[in-house]
Amino acid sequence: MLDRKYLIDHADLVQQNCHNRGVAVDIDTLVSLERQRRERLAQVEELNRKANEVAKSIGQTKDAVEREARKEEGRRLREEKDAAQAEHDRLERECHALQAAIPNMTHPNAPVGGGxxxxxxxxxxxxxxxxxxxxxxxxxxxxxxxxxxxxxxxxxxxxxxxxxxxxxxxxxxxxxxxxxxxxxxxxxxxxxxxxxxxxxxxxxxxxxxxxxxxxxxxxxxxxxxxxxxxxxxxxxxxxxxxxxxxxxxxxxxxxxxxxxxxxxxxxxxxxxxxxxxxxxxxxxxxxxxxxxxxxxxxxxxxxxxxxxxxxxxxxxxxxxxxxxxxxxxxxxxxxxxxxxxxxxxxxxxxxxxxxxxxxxxxxxxxxxxxxxxxxxxxxxxxxxxxxxxxxxxxxxxxxxxxxxxxxxxxxxxxxxxxxxxxxxxxxx
RNA sequence: GGAGAGGUGGCUGAGUGGUCUAAAGCACCGGAUUGCUAAUUCGGCGUAGGGUUAACUCCUUACCGCAGGUUCGAAUCCUGUCCUCUCCGCCA
Known part of the structure; x- marks a missing residue:
């Protein structure tokens, strides 16, 4: 498996290499899916951070009504996070499947061709x-x-x-x-x-x-x-x-x-x-x-x-x-x-x-x-x-x-x- | 196969629902200090992902065997699973 970042940053090289090796892969789709995945990841982390903040504040809140309100807030954030996470995981699985199908890069002196x-x-x-x-x-x-x-x-x-x-x-x-x-x-x-x-x-x-x-x-x-x-x-x-x-x-x-x-x-x-x-x-x-x-x-x-x-x-x-x-x-x-x-x-x-x-x-x-x-x-x-x-x-x-x-x-x-x-x- | 115990940082080891941002010690790295194969002391000390930056610079998320679950919140409670150790049985 090649490094995800390397794949994204060197899509042309990877594409050419796959061609030389006679392997058909869709690098463009991978690049696009990975971009979506990262956006989703940022979203997940932001929601998680907020939920952690809320959870922490509950321990210090004495007022019972206030506590219940915070709990509700926490529940809502976790639900949103779970949804975003599920979407992220789906994208990750797709990316991984594409990534795993890509062969290694090739030594520059290896003869190019087939047969x-x-x-x-x-x-x-x-x-x-x-x-x-x-x-x-x-x-x-x-x-x-x-x-x-x-x-x-x-x-x-x-x-x-x-x-x-x-x-x-x-x-x-x-x-x-x-x-x-x-x-x-x-x-x-x-x-x-x-x-x-x-x-x-x-x-x-x-x-x-x-x-x-x-x-x-x-x-x-x-x-x-x-x-x-x-x-x-x-x-x-x-x-x-x-x-x-x-x-x-x-x-x-x-x-x-x-x-x-x-x-x-x-x-x-x-x-x-x-x-x-x-x-x-x-x-x-x-x-x-x-x-x-x-x-x-x-x-x-x-x-x-x-x-x-x-x-x-x-x-x-x-x-x-x-x-x-x-x-x-x-x-x-x-x-x-x-x-x-x-x-x-x-x-x-x-x-x-x-x-x-x-x-x-x-x-x-x-x-x-x-x-x-x-x-x-x-x-x-x-x-x-x-x-x-x-x-x-x-x-x-x-x-x-x-x-x-x-x-x-x-x-x-x-x-x-x-x-x-x-x-x-x-x-x- | 049966019974029991246990998996926490590089290592030892505390931690039984909320300052755990994981104690302490050892090891390691850097500084200070003192003349004797080193002591003392101060500080630092994980991995991975994302964002940010002149810069591992700053921010953030995840990780206490692994996978689920309960909960606003889990190293801690529940379920499953893997592994290790002890004893018994079986066996080359």
């Missing part, structure tokens, strides 16, 4: 794309042949989009978690495990829509809880309503969670295997920073994602996401796309991680503030998030990039200590 062709590749990983002297299989074939992924079992027990990992895939999942935790711990992240459910107002604060036809969220019946789609939700909610100390910043936290996504409307689009599933495990990085730190921390998170995939020996490219593809809260977003040799006809890039600078957009909704020692008042923190590792996509990249002609799969060097072996042997 894949507008995205800009900004970097390549250290590992070159491997040239195969045999036809590489995709992760579905590999997973089936080696007894690593059971999609049928998942479909039987739970439904399409669910799966069982088996044998070495289980070890890989745990190894990947352990590997990124060792990187993040050394970088000073606070390691956490997190709730897999969160209250709906937290989801909304982060920018998810727990309700409505377009929701990507599983909600729990007869409660205000939803399953989280990412630990970004809980890590962002962690300090909601809090005023933090500026000296704590930048504050780096990482969290392991299960991620649940309905993926409504995504059928048929790259749904093969475990690429797009309804549940997976992820280690998420999250940072709370001062406003002038967030750009640098965003680059830092992107660097860490690169280091993690360089360390795994997987080829990737980094994309600076164009304005049309940015989610509402993101000021700027980088995606890492790993090379997946089994995708498409001759391999394709597939998104494996993503990192966003959300500036104060989430903090304003979640009420996450900070205080600078010696300064009056508080300000909103900046929040950033980034994927350290999304297990299913990382497993796809490993299986497909490390497959051998004999059908076996070499375990990436960085994971061997955690997996306890250096190769997944081919089944005879």
């Amino acid at each position: 894949d062709h507008a995205n800009v590749e900004v970097r390549r990983g250290k590992t070159p794309i491997r040239v195969f002297d045999f036809t590489p299989k995709d992760h579905v074939a590999l997973g089936e042949a080696l007894g690593l992924i059971d999609l049928d079992g998942g479909a039987r027990t739970t439904g399409h989009g669910f799966y069982f990992l088996r044998n070495e895939a289980v070890l890989l999942e745990l190894a990947l978690q352990r590997y990124v935790l060792s990187v993040l711990e050394a970088e000073g992240f606070t390691l956490t495990t997190t709730p897999d459910l969160a209250q709906n107002h937290i989801l909304e604060g982060i920018g998810f829509l727990p309700r409505g036809p377009e929701t990507q969220v599983y909600s729990i019946e007869n409660s205000d809880l939803s399953l989280v789609g990412t630990a970004e939700i809980t890590l962002g909610g962690l300090y909601s309503g809090q005023t933090l100390d500026a000296e704590q910043f930048p504050m780096k936290v990482c969290g392991i969670s299960h991620c649940f996504r309905t993926e409504a409307g995504a059928h048929g689009r790259a749904t093969r295997g475990i690429y797009r599933v309804h549940q997976f495990t992820k280690v998420e990085m999250f940072a709370y920073t001062l406003p002038d730190q967030s750009d640098a921390i965003h680059d830092y998170l992107m660097d860490l994602e690169c280091r993690i995939f360089d360390g795994l020996g997987i080829p990737y490219r980094v994309i600076d996401t164009c304005t049309g593809d940015l989610g509402g809260p993101a000021y700027r977003k980088y995606d890492l796309e790993a090379w997946m040799p089994g995708r498409g006809t001759a391999g394709e890039w597939g998104e494996v991680t993503s990192t966003s600078n959300c500036t104060d957009y989430q903090a304003r909704r979640l009420d996450i503030r900070y205080r600078v020692k010696g300064e009056k008042g508080t300000r909103f923190a900046h929040t950033l998030n980034g994927t350290a590792v999304a297990i299913t996509r990382a497993i796809i990249a490993i299986l497909e990039n490390y497959q051998q002609a004999d059908g076996s799969i070499v375990i990436p060097e960085a994971l061997r200590a955690w997996v306890g072996k250096d190769r997944i042997a081919a089944k005879s």
Whole structure:
């Protein structure tokens, strides 16, 4: 959510930004409603002030008749105030609804446009794309042949989009978690495990829509809880309503969670295997920073994602996401796309991680503030998030990039200590 | 799940319908004073919104877990709800 005053004072900039992002909003209506709201607010406060005066004078009035007259006056003022208040609240709700629909402002260097062709590749990983002297299989074939992924079992027990990992895939999942935790711990992240459910107002604060036809969220019946789609939700909610100390910043936290996504409307689009599933495990990085730190921390998170995939020996490219593809809260977003040799006809890039600078957009909704020692008042923190590792996509990249002609799969060097072996042997 | 107790400023903690504009202490900030790792003393010390201004300058509204209600007036009374603590039960 953007600041109300900023919206009113920079209506043109906001309008242009919404246009760049392909979001239709009516700024003029908002400006007009907000003006009405403020008039009404002034009225409410004036009536309240008068009523307070009257109420106070009654305590000091001895004369019974006079007291009754004052009481009547007080009653009248409160009634008027209640009416004005109701009108104000109605305007406030309208303003808030319009305001909440407006996306974050955008980094001046983010590429303007929409669609894949507008995205800009900004970097390549250290590992070159491997040239195969045999036809590489995709992760579905590999997973089936080696007894690593059971999609049928998942479909039987739970439904399409669910799966069982088996044998070495289980070890890989745990190894990947352990590997990124060792990187993040050394970088000073606070390691956490997190709730897999969160209250709906937290989801909304982060920018998810727990309700409505377009929701990507599983909600729990007869409660205000939803399953989280990412630990970004809980890590962002962690300090909601809090005023933090500026000296704590930048504050780096990482969290392991299960991620649940309905993926409504995504059928048929790259749904093969475990690429797009309804549940997976992820280690998420999250940072709370001062406003002038967030750009640098965003680059830092992107660097860490690169280091993690360089360390795994997987080829990737980094994309600076164009304005049309940015989610509402993101000021700027980088995606890492790993090379997946089994995708498409001759391999394709597939998104494996993503990192966003959300500036104060989430903090304003979640009420996450900070205080600078010696300064009056508080300000909103900046929040950033980034994927350290999304297990299913990382497993796809490993299986497909490390497959051998004999059908076996070499375990990436960085994971061997955690997996306890250096190769997944081919089944005879 | 049952029974009880309790949520008040950064912290401790008073406050049971009207100078609460929330006592006091601690902590913190500024000044004064005194020769000894500091004491004493004076003052200041919240957040958010609106208006106003050269200026957090002045005015004002709201906020005592949260949401309602009663009342001219609520930290205080009523209802609901959330959370914390203690004991019991159950449990990985």
